[in-house]
Amino acid sequence: MINIKIIAKKAIGHACEKKLIFNGNNSDFLAVFVFHEVSDNPSQFILDHCLSSSISTFRTQIEWISENFDIIHPCEILSGKSMGRNQAVITFDDGFAGVFENALPILRDQRVPSIVFLNMQPALERFPLLPAKIAYLSKYSTYFNDFLATKRISKPAFLYASPQLIFEFEDKFGSTDNELILKYQGAFVDMDTLKRWDDSSLVIYGNHLFQHWNVRALSELDLSEQFIMNRAALSQLDNACDFFAFTYGQKGICWNNRDVDFLLSLGAKAVFSSNGRTNSLASSRTLIDRIGLSEQDNTRSLLWFRLRQAVRASYGVVG
Numbered sequence: 001m002i003n004i005k006i007i008a009k010k011a012i013g014h015a016c017e018k019k020l021i022f023n024g025n026n027s028d029f030l031a032v033f034v035f036h037e038v039s040d041n042p043s044q045f046i047l048d049h050c051l052s053s054s055i056s057t058f059r060t061q062i063e064w065i066s067e068n069f070d071i072i073h074p075c076e077i078l079s080g081k082s083m084g085r086n087q088a089v090i091t092f093d094d095g096f097a098g099v100f101e102n103a104l105p106i107l108r109d110q111r112v113p114s115i116v117f118l119n120m121q122p123a124l125e126r127f128p129l130l131p132a133k134i135a136y137l138s139k140y141s142t143y144f145n146d147f148l149a150t151k152r153i154s155k156p157a158f159l160y161a162s163p164q165l166i167f168e169f170e171d172k173f174g175s176t177d178n179e180l181i182l183k184y185q186g187a188f189v190d191m192d193t194l195k196r197w198d199d200s201s202l203v204i205y206g207n208h209l210f211q212h213w214n215v216r217a218l219s220e221l222d223l224s225e226q227f228i229m230n231r232a233a234l235s236q237l238d239n240a241c242d243f244f245a246f247t248y249g250q251k252g253i254c255w256n257n258r259d260v261d262f263l264l265s266l267g268a269k270a271v272f273s274s275n276g277r278t279n280s281l282a283s284s285r286t287l288i289d290r291i292g293l294s295e296q297d298n299t300r301s302l303l304w305f306r307l308r309q310a311v312r313a314s315y316g317v318v319g
């Protein structure tokens with residue numbers, strides 16, 4: 001079936017290209033891109049949530065970014081200096097194995113720097129990532145869905161699940177088989193792999209909480225514990241830095257301005273969100289928005305369309 005939406009996006013993207021997007025703006029901007037998984041064999045969880053790029057799509061995406069932006073090292077974000085061109089930063093969230101197996105080698109060959117925001121509990125303990133666990137239970141467990149209904153929890157449940165809620169469910173129904181969830185989730189990075197990339201000048205590691213809870217579902221005490229535990233785990237790595245990326249990332253449902261101030265007070269040097277906007281080079285460097293890319297953005301025209309949306313959103317235009 002022909003997908004009219006994709007054809008329209010490609011046509012708009014093709015028509016915009018560089019000229020309209022770059023020359024139509026008076027000032028340069030910083031575009032921060034976020035990827036989750038890069039793999040030709042993504043897990044069912046990754047497929048269910050459209051979180052991956054294939055290896056060839058990732059190559060196209062990085063080529064397109066390199067052609068049209070100065071890709072800067074994430075540490076340079078704080079300096080805020082403009083080199084006279086639009087700038088880009090490459091980021092990854094969570095720590096899926098394909099990022100280390102497939103994406104980082106491609107970036108190393110092209111001398112492209114990046115930051116990986118890690119949840120260290122799944123990396124250290126062979127423990128499922130929370131959204132994979134909740135998505136698995138939502139998909140396969142009637143007990144879980146009935147339990148959520150009695151608690152009046154909205155969907156998607158991973159946005160509303162608190163540690164107390166999961167504890168109560170497991171206390172009542174027993175814990176779920178982690179191996180089954182891990183199979184559904186797909187391979188996650190381990191400490192050996194993190195250490196292997198730890199002497200690279202092109203890769204730094206940031207904080208994404210110890211486990212992938214939604215910040216808005218945590219008490220302030222739980223949030224500080226999650227941030228501090230993850231920082232402690234990251235401190236075993238030379239390339240760890242104090243940048244923080246919100247889990248899920250959307251303002252309102254996932255974080256608010258108070259959360260930003262709180263995380264900065266805990267020691268975060270910059271906080272990253274995922275609302276799909278570009279950042280003005282003149283604006284604050286402590287709260288930085290990101291544009292998610294996945295297999296859906298697999299041609300240059302679609303990438304131009306995505307950038308057009310991001311630039312328009314940064315000026316408050318939706319759609």
Ligand SMILES: [Zn+2]
Pocket residue numbers: 093094208212246247248
């Ligand atoms: Zn995440």
